[in-house]
Amino acid sequence: TRTPVNVTITGAAGQIGYALLFRIASGHLLGADVPVNLRLLEIPQGLKAAEGTAMELVDCAFPLLRDITITDKPAEAFDGANVALLVGARPRTAGMERGDLLQANGGIFGPQGKAINEHAADDIKVLVVGNPANTNALIAQRNAPDVPAERFTAMTRLDHNRAVGQLSLKTGALVSDIKRVTIWGNHSATQYPDIFQAEIAGKPAFEAIGSDQAWLENDFVPTVAKRGAAIIEARGASSAASAANAAIDHVYTWVNGTAEGDWTSMGVVSDGSYGVPAGLISSFPVTTKDGEFSIVQGLEISDFSRGRINASVQELTEERDAVQELGLI
Ligand code: NAI
Incomplete structure (x- = not known):
């Protein structure tokens, strides 16, 4: 049997996370013969909802799903990650200037890039979904100097x-x-x-x-x-x-x-x-x-x-x- 692939999802308790996790666990992300471990990263306020979603994942009894980790610590979430889906981001709220938006997202994607650099597996592949996706991907990539730049991608x-x-x-x-x-x-x-x-x-x-x-x-x-x-x-x-x-x-x-x-x-x-x-x-x-x-x-x-x-x-x-x-x- 194949070794499970570690898949990290940030913003796992959000609405995209809810639509994403069940399909990953049922084999649509990597293939119908690839077991997965899920690593869910949330901010502290999102942990309880992530735990609820994890309960539902268990209730699906997906044959490919091995273990689920839920954490608010990037170092733990990206430990040994083979695939990382960076979904959680700071949305633009009323009256927010572009500079404020970029600054807030820099505070998320900079540390996540560093954690990927230090803790992810050598074959890590990163997809940034959280907006502004291209520039968030750039921030994460530049904060992960030991990871080949082409492993950081943005979703179009x-x-x-x-x-x-x-x-x-x-x-x-x-x-x-x-x-x-x-x-x-x-x-x-x-x-x-x-x-x-x-x-x-x-x-x-x-x-x-x-x-x-x-x-x-x-x-x-x-x-x-x-x-x-x-x-x-x-x-x-x-x-x-x-x-x-x-x-x-x-x-x-x-x-x-x-x-x-x-x-x-x-x-x-x-x-x-x-x-x-x-x-x-x-x-x-x-x-x-x-x-x-x-x-x-x-x-x-x-x-x-x-x-x-x-x-x-x-x-x-x-x-x-x-x-x-x-x-x-
Ligand atoms: P949402 O607000 O429902 O969920 C976001 C989740 O991220 C929340 O649970 C929040 O607690 C969490 N989060 C925030 N900061 C975090 C951090 N530092 N670490 C871990 N988790 C964190 O939002 P939704 O609808 O799931 O969308 C997520 C992002 O995807 C948004 O930025 C949205 O603009 C973007 N998006 C991108 C698309 C694309 O085509 N590239 C398409 C649709 C949405």
Whole structure:
């Protein structure tokens, strides 16, 4: 039998945590034959709720679930971690400036990065979900100098899946027939969902949407980029099950590989590809194989796409400069 994989989840008592833990324990994160130990990190106020969720996990009698640890100490939560899902973050509240938001999150992701650096397993893979995800991932990564930078990733898979969902609605094509969609840049309203490399049921995606540039610019791009706000408006709470699903997809794809002829979108440390300044954590088209990803090279970027990518990367640069000024990285 296989040795269990240690999976750390921060913010485990939150709404994404609640949608995430049961699927991890039932084998959707890593595979149906991989046992897992869960390490739940919460702040003191969240411990009791995390314990309640752990009781329910026991009540599911999942064959793959080995043990569950619940703690408010990062050193304990990340001890021997193979996979870490950093979900807990400080949300923006009314009247909060960007600097305050980054400062508060620096106080979370800096210490967590340090704890990962000191305590995680050598093969640690980190996914940051908590917003601002790209910059929180950058803060954690810079605080973990002994861990290879490419092990720190930020989640844009929800945006990717949202784009695929919208294309399926528009064209009537099956989700499984939609390939090579890309999210570029920041997980924010400036992100750019790019269909110019994509294929829908064997045709270029742009053709499949009736070469409708107006729909693309005025409907598709803003719908994907502002979907989070639309969900809050409709549901009265932010995306939780879809966010948890995307986190599962992100890690599953990272570990188990992308399909031949397809790719996914991940926020990863730039190597300077496509003019994105090296070191920024920005979303790119990536293929994955044997637990490693590579940024897809050599794509032709139109002027339209270039403008959109640059605008989102500019925002990431400003966020990085702000956390640098605050001494967080
Ligand atoms: P939530 O507020 O329901 O849960 C957050 C949990 O994190 C709470 O239980 C809180 O006690 C805990 N927490 C706070 N600070 C912590 C710390 N230092 N260590 C451990 N736990 C801590 O929030 P929800 O809905 O689960 O969302 C979590 C984050 O995910 C938010 O930042 C949200 O903006 C982000 N998000 C990101 C998405 C993406 O696509 N990248 C999509 C949807 C949400």
